[in-house]
Amino acid sequence: MQEEKAPNPPAPASDDAPAKPKEQPNYKPSGKLATEKCMYHGIQLRWDEPPDMHEPTQRWRCYVFKNEKNEEIIYLHRHPGFMFGRDRRIADIPLDHPSCSAQHAVLYYREIKEEREDGRVRKVVKPFLMDLGSTNGTQISGEKMEDHRYYEIREGDVVKFGFSTREYVFMVEGGKLADDVAAAREPAEPVIEVNPALLAPGDDDEAAPTSTAPAVASPPAEAPSAGTKHAREAEAEAAEGRQTMPRRESPTKEPAEGEPVPEHPPRTDD
Numbered sequence: 001m002q003e004e005k006a007p008n009p010p011a012p013a014s015d016d017a018p019a020k021p022k023e024q025p026n027y028k029p030s031g032k033l034a035t036e037k038c039m040y041h042g043i044q045l046r047w048d049e050p051p052d053m054h055e056p057t058q059r060w061r062c063y064v065f066k067n068e069k070n071e072e073i074i075y076l077h078r079h080p081g082f083m084f085g086r087d088r089r090i091a092d093i094p095l096d097h098p099s100c101s102a103q104h105a106v107l108y109y110r111e112i113k114e115e116r117e118d119g120r121v122r123k124v125v126k127p128f129l130m131d132l133g134s135t136n137g138t139q140i141s142g143e144k145m146e147d148h149r150y151y152e153i154r155e156g157d158v159v160k161f162g163f164s165t166r167e168y169v170f171m172v173e174g175g176k177l178a179d180d181v182a183a184a185r186e187p188a189e190p191v192i193e194v195n196p197a198l199l200a201p202g203d204d205d206e207a208a209p210t211s212t213a214p215a216v217a218s219p220p221a222e223a224p225s226a227g228t229k230h231a232r233e234a235e236a237e238a239a240e241g242r243q244t245m246p247r248r249e250s251p252t253k254e255p256a257e258g259e260p261v262p263e264h265p266p267r268t269d270d
Helices: 032-037 176-185 226-239
Strands: 060-066 069-075 081-085 105-115 121-131 138-140 150-152 158-161 167-172
Touching (some): 121 138
Antiparallel strands (some): 060 069, 060 167, 081 105
16 A cells, blocks of 8 residues: 655745735725615616706796697606606606606706806706617607707707607796796686676676566555644654644535534634
8 A cells, every 4th residue: 555645845935036916905986886876766777866966946847748738737846856757666757658768868957057148157057858868769849869968958848758749848937938838728717798788877797686576566555644644744843843733624624414514703814
């Protein structure tokens, strides 16, 4: 039986051999944090928020038209960003047409520098739209947008997603376009014409009510008797504070049957 030989020990390192460099720590970003930041409800997002994102300073609206009829109004001033897409789990504004992508486009308000006519520079906040590499693309005012490029949205711009016939018109609240659309949406109030002849005297607002009940003739007024008339005159005179004498019966009163006719006393002048 042969004995096993022990392995030869490693040769001692030569002083002339170069030493292996020690691995240095790497502090560069690995990208994992950015990946987690672009996750929403466990779904990987195709974009990241722009660094100049800002809260909106104007009340923008989006009017959705189909066959020249306004179907919906989307208010775009409540958040700094919105996503258009077919995936309702993550889309802020759902697109239900089959030609639209799950993550089709995003809209963000960005603070940019703008030069005035007098040469001064000011900061303004404006909306920008970007297509996220959708399958069938996005059109803005008839021009096809390039993928992953921001386009400024101006008042009156018409955006179409994919092959959908719906038109998304962007307007600012209080602008002329928004006022015209709002006026077209409100139904006109009916105009009620009233014949002036039916108005009561001195009543310009409401017509005098007309009764449809048959007219009932009122009983004729009875002529007041002499006594009643005399009593009323006496009451009127008493109210005026004048002293009245009791009235005597008329001398022309006919005597009753069998009653002698009284003779009139002779008239004397005062």
